[in-house]
Amino acid sequence: MQVNTTKQHYAIAVTQEVLTKKQLKELLKAAWLIEEAGGEGLLFSNHILEEYLDEEYCHGRSILTDEHERLQTKSSGERKKLLLDYQLAQQPKFLILDNPFDALDTEKIKWFKEQLEALKETTVLIQVYRREEDVLPFCTRGLQYQEGEFIKIALPRKEHSVDHTLAVYPIPEPLASFQDIPEALIVLKNVSVSFGEKPVLDSISWTVKRGTSWHLKGPNGSGKTTLLSMITGDSTKGYGKELYLFGRKKGTGESVWEIKQKIGYFTTTMTERFDGMHNVKNMIISGLYDTVGLYQKPTTLEIATAEAWLKVIGLTAYSTKPFRSLTEVQKRLVLIARAMIKHPPLLILDEPTAALDSAGARLIVSLINKIKEGSKTAVIYVSHREEPGLNFKNTILFQPSKTGSKAVLSRKD
Helix, strand or coil, X not given: CXXXXXXCCEEEECCCCCCCHHXXXXXXXXXXXXXXXXXXXXXXXHHHHHHHHHHHHHHCCCCCCXXXXXXXXXXXXXXXXXXXXXXXXXXXXXXXXXXXXXXXXXXXXXXXXXXXXXXXXXXXXXXXXXXXXXXXXXXXXXXXXXXXXEEEECCCCCCCCCCCCCCCCCCCCCCCCCCCCCCEEEEEEEEEEEECCEEEEEEEEEXXXXXXXXXXXXXXXXXXXXXXXXXXXXXXXXXXXXXXXXXXXXXXXXXXXXXXXXXXXXXXXXXXXXXXXXXXXXXXXXXXXXXXXXXXXXCHHHHHHHHHXXXXXXXXXXXXXXXXXXXXXXXXXXXXXXXHCCCCXXXXXXXXXXXXXXXXXXXXXXXXXXXXXXXXXXXXXXXXXXXXXXXXXXXXXXXXXXXXXXXXXXXXX
């Protein structure tokens, strides 16, 4: 009698909230999974990458890279590749893949899928996903987290067709206007950047004018994060370059604080870091003070403005609830409203739809469209995924080369 040794692979649909690190580690210890797989497994997740980054930052230990490289200098895609290589070398019996394709470019996704395809005969794979199109074809069984444990279910294959758009409310007016803001907010003239002997950017020339919107594209490791950190003032690489921020050349006396005051910024890691007990309304008001949470009594006008933003994002009923109690997409709506409450000259949105299901992504797209149409704020949007309904007239594409990434610009406004 022939024994069927074909591995069963699972997918976990997450449509409302991100599975926590604790829940994922509970699955790692599930007796039925260890028995079925024939041994212990590993968790492939941004949570694990954060642990390695903390180890490198706090103790100087580089686990995924050699001693001459730093994990923190790598792009999201490079970090994920290093983690997968490291984990596969340990030959786990099963591997939990927590939204593995988020923030990856097309080539990296293709590489990951090839690696996982080669694993399917020897290793049980459990994929956590938000979008049906991301599910690996050999993941044919489903799991669901219920009452503290994972149970086997039929694999959901159809997303809800509910119309997820925001209510028709106008963007609230700013409480005050920024003074002496030039027409050209960001200007780069033949800017090149290297890390040691590794060239990253090669002769980038780019101008972002008031009220324009740009889609920043490029494969993992092409220098997008490097460029953004130069604009926000978090990187010293802009000093000595022909880089002008809000009319002043970088390094001519402006402080990082002065730069950040004029920029609204969102990245997905903010939802994890902003985890205090501040309520939703106060989180939005705190954007006026560039603080995480509110530490002074707001004025009547500030409260009214925050309440108007809550109407825009459809969360009026959540005004006094703790920010940490919201779903992931609700947190992102709040943090984007927080970034916009003062109508900054520039708004940077770094992968705002990553790890969301299609319905959640449509809500974020709806808010971005409102901001583009109802304010004078310039928007830089960074994402590998082309979201339906979100059309930026201007794009800047970083194309890697041996001398660093070069920029290909397409302008329509």
